[in-house]
Amino acid sequence: MRAPPQQGRFADGRLHLHDGPIDLIIEAFGETSAVEAAYVAAWRRFTSVLDELCAELPLLRADPSAGSPAPLGPVARRMAAAVAPFRARRFLTPMAAVAGAVAEEVLEAMTSGRQLTRAYVNNGGDVALHLGPGETFSIGMVDRPDRPSLFGRATIGAADRVRGVATSGWRGRSFSLGVADAVTVLATSAALADAAATLIANAVDIAGHPAIERAPACDLDPQSDLGERRVTVAVGPLTPGEIERALASGAAEAELWRGAGLIEAAALRLGEGTRLVGAGASPYKGCVRTVLPRNVAKGRHAVG
Amino acid sequence: MTEADDKIRCDACPVLCYIRPGMTGACDRYANQDGQLVRVDPHVLLDHAVSEGGKVVPFVNAEGLWSGDILNTPGPFVTAVGAGTTYPDYKPAPFIVSSKADGVDMVTVVTEGIYSYCGVKLKIDTDRHLGAECATVRAQGEPVGHVTTGEYGSQMLSLGGVNHLTHGGKKEGRVTCETLLDLCNGKSVELVVDGGASVIVQAGKTPIINGKFEERMRVGCGSATIGMFAKQWGDKVDEVVVVDDHITGVLSEHQAGKLLGMRETGIKMKGRRSTPGRYFHVAEPGTSWGGTNISDPLDIIAGFNPKVAWSGMTMLMVSTTGEQYAFYRLGEDLRPVEAELPETLRESVERISENCEPALCSVLFMAGAGGSLRAGVTENPVRLTRSVRQALTTVTAGGAPVIVWPGGGITFMVDVTLLPENSFGYVPTPAIVAPIEFTLRLDDYAALGGHVDEVRPLDEVVAQHAKRPNNVFASGAVARAADARRKA
Numbered sequence: 001m002r003a004p005p006q007q008g009r010f011a012d013g014r015l016h017l018h019d020g021p022i023d024l025i026i027e028a029f030g031e032t033s034a035v036e037a038a039y040v041a042a043w044r045r046f047t048s049v050l051d052e053l054c055a056e057l058p059l060l061r062a063d064p065s066a067g068s069p070a071p072l073g074p075v076a077r078r079m080a081a082a083v084a085p086f087r088a089r090r091f092l093t094p095m096a097a098v099a100g101a102v103a104e105e106v107l108e109a110m111t112s113g114r115q116l117t118r119a120y121v122n123n124g125g126d127v128a129l130h131l132g133p134g135e136t137f138s139i140g141m142v143d144r145p146d147r148p149s150l151f152g153r154a155t156i157g158a159a160d161r162v163r164g165v166a167t168s169g170w171r172g173r174s175f176s177l178g179v180a181d182a183v184t185v186l187a188t189s190a191a192l193a194d195a196a197a198t199l200i201a202n203a204v205d206i207a208g209h210p211a212i213e214r215a216p217a218c219d220l221d222p223q224s225d226l227g228e229r230r231v232t233v234a235v236g237p238l239t240p241g242e243i244e245r246a247l248a249s250g251a252a253e254a255e256l257w258r259g260a261g262l263i264e265a266a267a268l269r270l271g272e273g274t275r276l277v278g279a280g281a282s283p284y285k286g287c288v289r290t291v292l293p294r295n296v297a298k299g300r301h302a303v304g
Numbered sequence: 305m306t307e308a309d310d311k312i313r314c315d316a317c318p319v320l321c322y323i324r325p326g327m328t329g330a331c332d333r334y335a336n337q338d339g340q341l342v343r344v345d346p347h348v349l350l351d352h353a354v355s356e357g358g359k360v361v362p363f364v365n366a367e368g369l370w371s372g373d374i375l376n377t378p379g380p381f382v383t384a385v386g387a388g389t390t391y392p393d394y395k396p397a398p399f400i401v402s403s404k405a406d407g408v409d410m411v412t413v414v415t416e417g418i419y420s421y422c423g424v425k426l427k428i429d430t431d432r433h434l435g436a437e438c439a440t441v442r443a444q445g446e447p448v449g450h451v452t453t454g455e456y457g458s459q460m461l462s463l464g465g466v467n468h469l470t471h472g473g474k475k476e477g478r479v480t481c482e483t484l485l486d487l488c489n490g491k492s493v494e495l496v497v498d499g500g501a502s503v504i505v506q507a508g509k510t511p512i513i514n515g516k517f518e519e520r521m522r523v524g525c526g527s528a529t530i531g532m533f534a535k536q537w538g539d540k541v542d543e544v545v546v547v548d549d550h551i552t553g554v555l556s557e558h559q560a561g562k563l564l565g566m567r568e569t570g571i572k573m574k575g576r577r578s579t580p581g582r583y584f585h586v587a588e589p590g591t592s593w594g595g596t597n598i599s600d601p602l603d604i605i606a607g608f609n610p611k612v613a614w615s616g617m618t619m620l621m622v623s624t625t626g627e628q629y630a631f632y633r634l635g636e637d638l639r640p641v642e643a644e645l646p647e648t649l650r651e652s653v654e655r656i657s658e659n660c661e662p663a664l665c666s667v668l669f670m671a672g673a674g675g676s677l678r679a680g681v682t683e684n685p686v687r688l689t690r691s692v693r694q695a696l697t698t699v700t701a702g703g704a705p706v707i708v709w710p711g712g713g714i715t716f717m718v719d720v721t722l723l724p725e726n727s728f729g730y731v732p733t734p735a736i737v738a739p740i741e742f743t744l745r746l747d748d749y750a751a752l753g754g755h756v757d758e759v760r761p762l763d764e765v766v767a768q769h770a771k772r773p774n775n776v777f778a779s780g781a782v783a784r785a786a787d788a789r790r791k792a
Binding site (some may be wrong): 002003006008016018019020021050051054057219220221222223 | 311315316317318319320321322324327329330331489490491725726
């Protein structure tokens with residue numbers, strides 16, 4: 001039986017929307033009437049998102065080739081557009097941007113035609129941001145959802161171009177080809193950040209390492225868009241040197257996409273090792289930094 | 305739908321995942337257990353001291369220890385939300401968790417119970433008549449319960465129960481299950497009472513009766529209202545009638561009016577006089593003034609005794625919520641003529657409504673933890689019941705405190721708004737799936753024949769759940785339960 005979409009409010013007022021595999025945590029700031037209207041708009045838009053996506057699922061899971069039709073749904077079009085610039089060099093299906101695209105779509109429904117000072121839609125760690133003039137968001141980065149502690153922090157201001165944050169890693173819900181605990185990417189849109197985080201996390205890797213256990217994606221999920229590709233199932237102990245090598249490989253990937261103008265900054269985390277890309281460059285100098293771990297995070301990201 | 309290689313297709317959402325045995329679908333909520341589709345939400349660990357209204361807070365404090373005290377200390381508490389169940393429970397409950405506290409090993413046995421014996425007690429704050437006692441309550445046209453007693457400022461409905469779930473038609477069972485599930489998960493449900501009102505109810509929300517929001521709960525019955533406001537009326541008006549379908553109050557006759565030395569007015573009320581100044585059954589029940597069916601309050605007055613009443617006498621009539629009021633002056637013929645409410649009285653009318661609490665719907669889930677569920681906790685089920693009776697075992701539902709009924713069995717009630725969001729589920733039997741936890745000392749657990757071999761330290765459960773979610777199911781409790789079964 002298809003369970004209908006659900007909406008709920010946390011005690012602190014945040015909105016929670018759920019449908020099938022999608023869970024959104026939403027918060028808007030501004031005049032109460034505008035905030036409440038934005039929550040209503042979010043719910044209205046959300047109720048049909050999953051059905052729209054599922055109507056085109058086979059197309060979205062496929063490796064788009066010349067001549068394959070363009071998807072029709074608004075979220076699906078966001079997904080296809082987000083992965084397109086990466087596809088010249090890497091294998092990526094539109095599904096790599098699904099979480100970010102859903103977050104963006106719902107955020108747009110909330111912000112269009114109304115004044116909000118700030119708002120975010122957090123789709124399981126892939127976050128779309130709205131920032132009014134002079135506003136900022138402070139984002140905590142968490143590498144292990146099972147042991148939530150902040151390994152880094154990013155402050156995003158209205159003047160920055162960043163409007164999307166996404167995290168990928170083998171411990172997360174989606175499959176990863178790499179061994180990164182977490183790769184957090186800041187980009188101009190959540191869908192771009194989502195796709196880039198997937199690729200950079202894939203690149204944090206050491207080929208053929210015996211402590212890394214992998215399995216064909218299709219053995220774990222028959223419908224995975226990754227097919228026979230071997231995804232990470234477990235990561236044994238790595239030496240500091242190996243961690244450094246894996247992070248360097250990921251950082252090179254991040255630099256590639258930053259050079260292409262597709263991402264703004266990235267933070268890569270493996271074990272106790274952290275690498276920042278783009279964090280020292282203007283205008284992001286100092287906006288992304290590492291912090292000592294603290295037990296304060298609420299989910300994949302603490303946003304506030 | 306089982307494929308040749310034991311994949312099953314989940315139809316819980318339109319993604320329609322094919323799920324291999326021991327794996328979860330894209331949502332991590334549904335999994336394939338030995339060819340069966342089951343729900344396996346990750347455990348919800350919640351911190352009672354911090355959470356209000358079921359807010360979920362982060363995992364595990366710095367020490368990773370649980371103090372063992374369920375309700376009064378901060379720190380994580382393992383709830384059964386999403387624990388899954390092993391019904392029929394010849395297998396140990398999915399999660400039997402222990403944690404060290406002050407040198408005493410505590411055990412929490414968590415499971416999701418499947419309750420065929422369950423229902424909802426619904427309290428709707430309203431004076432309005434929703435229907436006669438025992439009248440059938442319907443959802444989607446199907447009988448799902450009945451109107452039960454009228455209580456203080458509220459009307460009680462009793463929904464569900466084993467008869468509606470299993471003894472009626474197939475559709476009746478399905479609709480009953482759906483209604484209970486929606487109410488328990490905090491969703492709104494429309495109910496129609498045979499020969500009565502249509503109400504939209506939602507736990508913790510304002511009831512909507514015949515399309516109108518019920519804003520206020522009455523300040524008291526008519527007689528109580530007289531008692532509360534007599535002093536404010538005594539020197540400003542000659543007579544006050546507080547219109548109430550249950551007990552209408554008349555100030556001049558009421559003890560409170562007598563104490564204030566109020567003059568007799570010769571008012572003759574309809575209905576039956578109970579004690580001085582208190583009248584029953586002044587009209588028929590309805591959805592108007594004070595829960596009566598009248599739209600003109602004068603309909604409840606039979607007349608005035610010409611030997612006592614006087615021309616120019618003033619009278620205020622007001623409902624128990626202050627929502628309706630009218631002010632009258634008696635003419636030469638001793639007939640009341642409506643006049644504008646004087647400012648001096650307006651304040652008292654406003655004070656009645658100000659003193660009304662907001663009207664709400666409250667939903668208590670009631671269920672019996674029957675024999676087979678208890679067997680998931682101990683090999684000797686009746687000992688668990690006795691242990692609960694002796695208060696050695698604490699019962700909670702999704703971490704929320706429950707009221708355990710005295711008498712046989714473990715029949716409990718819980719306020720659904722105290723459980724984490726969407727804690728309830730269903731199976732097509734039809735029956736409701738709800739979390740239940742039994743917490744007791746490890747030695748008491750052993751003494752009652754508990755599955756001591758299955759006890760796992762809290763940090764181990766948390767750690768296993770922290771693993772890659774797609775492996776949680778395979779490496780977690782169900783695999784363990786399956787192992788136990790093979791051993792057995």
